[in-house]
Amino acid sequence: MTTFVDRxxxxxxAGSGGHGCASVHREKFKPLGGPDGGNGGRGGDVLLVVDQSITTLLxxxxxxxxxxxxxxxGEGGNRSGKDxxxxxxxxxxxxxxLDKAGxxxxxxxxxxxxxxxxxxGRGGLGNAALASARRKAPGFALLGVPGGLQEIVLELKTVADVALVGYPSAGKSSLISVLSAAKPKIADYPFTTLVPNLGVVTAGETVYTIADVPGLIPGASQGKGLGLEFLRHVERCSVLVHVLDTATLESERDPVTDLDIIEEELKQYGGLGNRPRIVVLNKIDxxxxxxxxxxxxxxxxxxxYRVFEVSAVAHMGLKELSFALAEMVGQARAAKPKEEATRIVIRPKAVDDAGFTVVQEEDGLFRVRGEKPERWVRQTDFNNDEAVGYLADRLNRLGVEASLMKAGARSGDGVAIGPEENAVVFDWEPTVMAGAEMLGRRGEDHRLEAPRPAAQRRRDKEAERDEAEKEYDDFKPF
Structure with a gap:
């Protein structure tokens, strides 16, 4: 069963935002007390957080x-939804x-x-939040914005000070087992180590971590053996240790040739040329x-190269190696630049940034892209004419209509807002006023206005009767 996963x-x-509520306050003797729809709650984020107790992506x-x-x-009574x-x-x-493209x-x-x-996603506004002096009783609310969807790749690169690299069965696992308290699997056949092993070493006042990287072979940087899977674990190490087998049973191998082959694989992998190296000649027993x-x-x-002759089995030369590694780790740590205090970087938008773009595609369709227009479209209930008018007002105020005219759009041309996979497409009709402005006082309820005096109501009725009689006289038959 797999116990270590590094990719x-x-x-x-992420969670979607809750829809806003369209509600009117009602109570005894006050059936129409104004809008009181609450806002929808915000959707939850998905966060990746480093935890030192986690060692695998299993x-x-x-x-x-x-x-x-x-x-x-959201709910009536100005009650907002829970986040x-x-x-x-x-x-x-x-x-x-990483993203899918790497x-x-x-x-x-x-x-x-x-x-x-x-x-x-953001929560939608309720009609109480949408009310204004011109729109006293909105009959609509905004929908919540869908949460973000992401396909990502997680790769684990071991954080260690020292990496042991070398051919299979060179003695790396044995070496880390005697230098630290790590207990990796050790056997007399190649590729015994199938996962990187970590150990903590104390040498004097220096404490450092050491990683045993699974055996490399020629072609490891191109995917042969286990090299391509685990070479990434070498990237973060400050010191590289070549563990060379001086007692190999293979006649075509020798320590110098092994070193040249592993160095070539590290070169092909890239990014490791500046790491200090030492050579350990193992199995001198x-x-x-x-x-x-x-x-x-x-x-x-x-x-x-600094060369150390050791025997992991007989515990020969280990103290000198341990203190030499501690010295090199200390030098590497001292050479690293000190971490600066966290800085807040402010990148203001350009003064000519409209917040959206209008592009005419090859098929003649005009596509509007931008964070605000696309979010506004997702928040609109297209089954509600008032909500559609409100969207038209917002787009007009943002300058979308003016940009379409400037781009050459004419009456009846297709306009799409959003990316291809979920765009809203409509036939454009240029107007002087957009949406709710064209309908006059859309979003207001005359029942919420103060009652007229009795004398005013009587005069209005008399004027309506006189107007009706005049129309009858003009059109009565001879």
Whole structure:
């Protein structure tokens, strides 16, 4: 059964916003007390948060679909809906978030670091919030905005100070088991280690972590063996340790050739050229291994490597190696730039940014794209004429109609608002006034106006009767 997973595809869905409520306050002797519909609640976000107690992405391998809760709809009596609950997904330290195209969206390093993978939708406004001096009793409310849907890829890159690299069965697992308290599987056959192992080493006052990366072979950077799956775990390490087998039973191999092959694979993978390296000649407890180590050591030192002869089985040369690694880790930590205080970067919009674009496509359709127009369309109930008129007013005030005329749109041309997969398409009819303005006092209820005096009502009725008699005299038959 799989116990370690370092790459998964995750489908996340944020919560949708609750719909606003269209309601009129009613009570005894006051049947029409004005709009009192509450706003819908906001949908919950989906957040990825680094948790030091998590070491694998196994949970998301088994359950790749995750969703936050929706916001509740508003209610009468100015009661707003409850916000949806955020969904917090714990991930290991060193998790990289990518989109389906492989673009890096976030690099999560450090306990508590978070990233919003999908943002919850806004709640719709109730008719109480939409009321104004001109629109005293709106008969509509705004719909909630659907939550964001994202397909992301999570990749785990082990956070360690030292990485042990080398051929299968070179003794990396044995070495990490004697340098730290880690207990990896050890056996006398290749590819015993199928997952990276982490151990904590204490050398004097320095404490550092060491990672045992599964064995590499020629072609690992192109996907052969286990290399392509686990080379990413080397990226974050500050020091690389070449573990070379001096007692290999394969006649065509020798420590220098092994080193050249692994270095070529690291070069092909890329991004590791500036990491300090040391060479560990392992298995010197074997007589032939000791002789071979003494033979190749001058050649390796001539290349500029620090060389250590050790035996993980006999515990030979381990103390010197441990303190040498501690020294190199300390130097690497000191060379890193100090983290600056968090800065808030403000990027104001350009003065000529209208917030939307109008583009005429090849088939003659005019497409409007922009965060506001697309959100407004999603919030509109197209079964309600008043809501449609309100949308037209908003688009007109934003300048969409003027931009369409400037782009060459004519009466009857098709206009689409939003992306192709869920756009709203309509035939455009240019107007001087849009939507609710064309209907005069749309959204007002004359029953909410103050009653007219009796004398005024009598005069109005007499004027209506005189007008009716005049129309009869004009059109009566001869």
């Amino acid at each position: 998964v595809e995750l489908h996340v869905a 949970d998301y391998h088994h359950k790749p679909h995750r969703s936050a809760t929706n916001g509740k709809p 949806g609950q955020d969904l917090i997904l714990p991930v290991p330290d060193g998790t990289v978030v 673009n890096v969206l976030a690099d999560l390093v450090g306990h508590g670091t978070s990233y919003v993978a999908a943002e919850g 074997v007589p032939d291994g000791k002789d071979l180590a003494e033979m190749v050591r001058p050649d390796l030192e001539a290349r500029g």
